[in-house]
Amino acid sequence: xxxxxxxxxxxxxxxxxxDVHGLAVLFLMPAVFIVVMSLALSDAFKxxxxxxxxxxxxxxxxxxxARRFAQGLSGDGFRESSAPASEAEARQGxxxxxxxxxxxLPRGLGRALAAPAGGPAPxxxxxxxxxxxxxxxATFQQRALGAALEQRVSTLxxxxxxxxxxxxxxxxxxxxxxxxRAQRPSSVQQNVPAWLIFGMFFVVLxxxxxxxxxxxxxxxxxxxxxxxxxxxxxxxxxxxFFVVNLVQAALMLLxxxxxxxWFGGETLALPERWDLLAAVAASTSLAAIAWGLLVAVCARTxxxxxxxxxxxxxxxxxxxxxxxxRFVMPQAMQTLSDFSPMAWALDGFHAxxxxxxxxxxxxxxxxxxxxxxxxxxxxxxxxxxxxxxLHSAQ
Amino acid sequence: MGTLxxxxxxxxxxxxxxxVLDGVTLDIPAGGIFGLLGPNxxxxxxxxxxxxxxxxxxxxxxxxxxxxxxxxRRAQPRCLGLVPQEYAFYPMLSCRExxxxxGAVQGLAGDELRRRIAAVAAFARIEAVLARRAGQLxxxxxxxxxxxxxxxxxxxLLLLDEPTVGVDPQSRAFLLESIRSLAAEGRTIVYTSHYMxxxxxxxxxxxxxDRGRVLVTxxxxxxxxxxxxLLTLRxxxxxxxxxxxxxxxxxxxxxxxxxxxxLQLRAADEIAAILAAAHSAGCEPLAIAYGRRDLEQLFxxxxxxxxxx
Numbered sequence: 001x002x003x004x005x006x007x008x009x010x011x012x013x014x015x016x017x018x019d020v021h022g023l024a025v026l027f028l029m030p031a032v033f034i035v036v037m038s039l040a041l042s043d044a045f046k047x048x049x050x051x052x053x054x055x056x057x058x059x060x061x062x063x064x065x066a067r068r069f070a071q072g073l074s075g076d077g078f079r080e081s082s083a084p085a086s087e088a089e090a091r092q093g094x095x096x097x098x099x100x101x102x103x104x105l106p107r108g109l110g111r112a113l114a115a116p117a118g119g120p121a122p123x124x125x126x127x128x129x130x131x132x133x134x135x136x137x138a139t140f141q142q143r144a145l146g147a148a149l150e151q152r153v154s155t156l157x158x159x160x161x162x163x164x165x166x167x168x169x170x171x172x173x174x175x176x177x178x179x180x181r182a183q184r185p186s187s188v189q190q191n192v193p194a195w196l197i198f199g200m201f202f203v204v205l206x207x208x209x210x211x212x213x214x215x216x217x218x219x220x221x222x223x224x225x226x227x228x229x230x231x232x233x234x235x236x237x238x239x240x241f242f243v244v245n246l247v248q249a250a251l252m253l254l255x256x257x258x259x260x261x262w263f264g265g266e267t268l269a270l271p272e273r274w275d276l277l278a279a280v281a282a283s284t285s286l287a288a289i290a291w292g293l294l295v296a297v298c299a300r301t302x303x304x305x306x307x308x309x310x311x312x313x314x315x316x317x318x319x320x321x322x323x324x325x326r327f328v329m330p331q332a333m334q335t336l337s338d339f340s341p342m343a344w345a346l347d348g349f350h351a352x353x354x355x356x357x358x359x360x361x362x363x364x365x366x367x368x369x370x371x372x373x374x375x376x377x378x379x380x381x382x383x384x385x386x387x388x389x390l391h392s393a394q
Numbered sequence: 395m396g397t398l399x400x401x402x403x404x405x406x407x408x409x410x411x412x413x414v415l416d417g418v419t420l421d422i423p424a425g426g427i428f429g430l431l432g433p434n435x436x437x438x439x440x441x442x443x444x445x446x447x448x449x450x451x452x453x454x455x456x457x458x459x460x461x462x463x464x465x466x467r468r469a470q471p472r473c474l475g476l477v478p479q480e481y482a483f484y485p486m487l488s489c490r491e492x493x494x495x496x497g498a499v500q501g502l503a504g505d506e507l508r509r510r511i512a513a514v515a516a517f518a519r520i521e522a523v524l525a526r527r528a529g530q531l532x533x534x535x536x537x538x539x540x541x542x543x544x545x546x547x548x549x550x551l552l553l554l555d556e557p558t559v560g561v562d563p564q565s566r567a568f569l570l571e572s573i574r575s576l577a578a579e580g581r582t583i584v585y586t587s588h589y590m591x592x593x594x595x596x597x598x599x600x601x602x603x604d605r606g607r608v609l610v611t612x613x614x615x616x617x618x619x620x621x622x623x624l625l626t627l628r629x630x631x632x633x634x635x636x637x638x639x640x641x642x643x644x645x646x647x648x649x650x651x652x653x654x655x656x657l658q659l660r661a662a663d664e665i666a667a668i669l670a671a672a673h674s675a676g677c678e679p680l681a682i683a684y685g686r687r688d689l690e691q692l693f694x695x696x697x698x699x700x701x702x703x
Contacts, residue, residue: 007498011484011491018486218482222543225446225476225553226500227467387450 004228008236015210016240022206026248030199031255037195038188038260052079053136054099058090062110065151069105072147078140090127100129101137103144113152116159124148188268192256193349194322197342199248200281200288201313203241207292208305211237230384234293234377241292245285246278271352276362280348283369287341290376297380297387316340344368395473395550395582396459398422403444403454404606414440415452416606422584422599424459427577429597429614430586431689433697437606438586439479442553445584446476458551472500475549479556479586481536482543485529489520489539492528493546500547510546517572518542534565541569545576552576553584558592570596590690594618600689602696609696620687622658625665628681629653629672637675641668653677659684 016022055078059066070080081099084090090102106122113121126144128137214220223233256268271277292309299305317323319333320340329337337343348365351357403418414437422428432438443449445456445463456463458473467474476482483492493511502510515521518538523531528539541557554573558566574596577583587593593600594614601611610617625645632653633641641647645657645668657668662684669679 003501003503004499007495010498011487011495014487014491015484216480217485218478218480219484221443221446221448221478221480222476222482222496223499224448225474226496226547227447227471228499 012240030195033195034255038191038265041187054081055101056081056083056099057103059105060107065110069147094127097129100132102127114155188256188260188266196252197345198317198322200245204292204309208296211296241289249281276352283366284345286373287369290373294376294380297383316342395424399457401455405452414606424582425580426598427583429593429600432603436604472547475544475552477544477554483528490524496543497546514542514545534561537561551582555586594689604697625657625659626683627655629677631677
C-alpha cells in the first residue's frame with residue numbers, strides 16, 4: 001500500500017513539475033497580486049503623514065482668525081493648502097479637487113466669537129469635493145465645529161485672564177493592540193495573507209484538471225483495473241499539493257519581504273511564532289485541496305472544473321475579505337463573509353501576522369478549516385461511491 | 395487459470411432507457427485469443443469495463459475457473475491486465491517513468507520492477523524510446539507503450555480493447571504478432587476490434603454482440619463454415635449482360651458491384667463450369683469462396699447493415 005502511495009506521489013510531482021501553466025497559476029498569479037495590490041493600496045494603510053486631505057480656510061475680513069482655524073484643523077490626515085483669493089476661486093478649486101475642502105468664514109465671525117454675551121453666530125460654509133469619502137467629510141465637519149468652539153472658548157478665557165490647556169494628541173494616547181512594533185499594519189501586511197490564501201485555493205484547478213484528464217485518457221480506468229483503491233488515489237494527490245501549498249506560502253511571504261519593497265512598497269514584518277503560521281497555512285491547504293478533490297470527482301469536463309473551481313474561488317474571495325476588506329462591507333455582507341473558508345483562513349493569518357496571536361487565537365479558524373476539509377473529503381468519497389460509471393465506457 | 399464465465403450480465407447506464415448489456419452469457423476458455431466483435435455502441439467496451447470493475451451495479455455473475463472473479467482478483471491482484479483503447483498513460487512522463495509508475499502501483503519494486511520494465515520494453519520494442527516523453531511518440535509507438543504497460547505484472551488474463559486503432563500496417567502487423575505470441579505462452583486474451591481481418595487472423599474463438607446481446611459465439615472455424623451453397627466470385631472485369639442474365643436465372647445471381655458476384659449453387663461440382671464460363675467471357679476470376687464465409691459477411695449478416703451511433 002505504501003509503495004503504491006509513494007508511486008502516486010512521485011507521479012503527481014513529475015506531472016505537476018512539467019505543467020508550466022499550472023505552476024504559473026499557482027506561483028506567479030498570487031505573487032503578482034501581492035505586489036500589485038500591496039502597492040495599489042499602500043496609501044490606504046499608511047500613517048497620516050503620508051496620506052493627507054488638503055483643505056483651505058477663507059476668511060473674508062479676518063486673516064488672523066483664518067490662521068487660527070487652519071492651525072486647529074491641521075493634522076490627523078488634513079493638511080492646509082494656500083487659501084484661495086475669493087469664494088468663487090475656492091468653488092472653482094474644490095470642483096477640481098484642489099483642495100478637497102474649503103472652509104469659508106463669514107464676515108463678522110471674529111466679533112461674534114469674541115462677544116461676551118452669547119448669541120447666534122453667522123454660519124460657516126464648507127465647500128467639499130464630491131469625490132471626497134463621506135467619512136472624511138463628516139470628520140472635517142466635526143473638526144470645523146470643534147475649531148469654532150475652541151476659538152470661542154479661548155477668546156472668553158483670554159478675556160478672563162486664563163489660558164486653554166493643550167489638548168489634542170497629547171491628551172489622547174492611541175494604542176493599536178498587538179502591535180509591539182509600534183506601527184500600524186501596512187498594506188503588504190494586509191495583502192500578503194489575503195492573496196496567499198487566494199493562491200492556495202487555486203490548487204483546485206490543477207487537481208481537478210489532472211484528475212479529469214486521467215479519467216478522460218483511460219489512466220484512471222487502468223488504475224481501477226489494477227485495483228488501486230480510490231481513497232488511495234485521493235491521498236496520492238493530497239500530499240504533493242500540500243507541499244505545493246506550503247512552498248506557495250513560503251514564496252509569497254518572501255515576495256512580501258523582498259519583491260514588494262523592491263518595487264517601492266513596505267516590507268512584510270514576519271511573526272515570531274512560525275509554528276502558528278505553519279499551522280494556519282497547513283489548515284488552509286487541507287481545506288483547499290479537499291475542495292479541489294471534490295470538484296475533481298464531481299466535474300465531468302475540464303470546462304466544468306474550471307467554472308466550478310474558478311468561480312467558486314472568486315466568490316469565496318469576494319465575500320471572504322480577500323478582494324475587499326471585510327471592515328468596509330455592510331453588516332449583512334460581513335455576516336455572509338463568516339461562511340467563506342477564505343475568511344476563516346484570513347482570520348487565522350491575521351491573528352498571527354497582525355495581532356501576534358497565540359495558539360488559542362488560531363484554534364477557531366484552524367478548526368473550521370480542518371472540519372471543512374474533512375467534510376469535503378467525505379463528500380468526495382460519497383459522490384464516488386454512489387457513481388456507477390467510474391470511467392466513460394461507451 | 396480456468397475458464398472466464400460471464401453469466402447473464404446486464405447493465406444500464408444511469409438515465410438511459412435501454413440496457414447496454416442485456417443478459418450477456420459467455421464462456422471464454424483459458425489460453426488462446428477470444429475475439430469480441432460488435433458495431434459501435436454494441437456494449438463491448440462496457441463489457442470489459444464490467445469485468446475490470448470500472449462499472450458498478452451490473453447484475454449477473456463473473457467467475458474464473460468456477461470461483462467468483464472478485465475473490466480471484468483479491469487473491470491474485472495481478473491476474474488481470476487491461477489495455478484500454480485510449481492511450482492510457484501520462485503524456486508528460488517519459489516511457490520509463492510511465493512503466494515505473496504503473497509497475498509500482500501494482501506492487502513491483504526494485505530488481506523485479508527493473509526486470510519487468512526491461513522485459514516489456516523489449517517485447518514491445520520500445521527500448522530505444524524509454525527516455526522520451528510518451529506524448530511525443532508516434533501513434534504506433536504509443537500503442538506499443540500502451541500494450542507494454544498492460545503486460546508489466548504478467549497478467550494471465552489480458553483484456554485488449556481495440557489495441558491497433560490508428561496505427562500503420564507495419565505496427566499493426568507487429569502488434570498482432572506480439573499478441574499471438576502472448577497467447578502462445580498460455581495467456582487468455584480477450585480482444586475487441588472493428589477490424590474483421592485482424593480478428594479472423596488471430597482469434598481462436600469469437601463472440602459477436604449487438605445491442606447488449608450475444609448474437610453468436612463459438613470457434614471461429616465453425617462459425618465461418620457455410621453450407622448454404624453460396625459461391626462468392628470476384629472477377630477482373632464485369633460479366634457481359636448475356637452471361638449475367640443466364641446466371642441470374644439459373645443461380646440467383648447477385649451483383650455486389652465492382653465485378654463481385656454471389657451465386658447460389660446446388661452442388662459444388664457446378665463451380666468448374668462457372669469458372670470456365672467466366673473465363674470464356676473474358677472475365678478472369680481473381681478470387682473465389684465456397685463453403686466458407688469470411689467474418690465480415692457473418693458480422694454484417696447478424697448485425698444488419700443499418701448505421702449505428
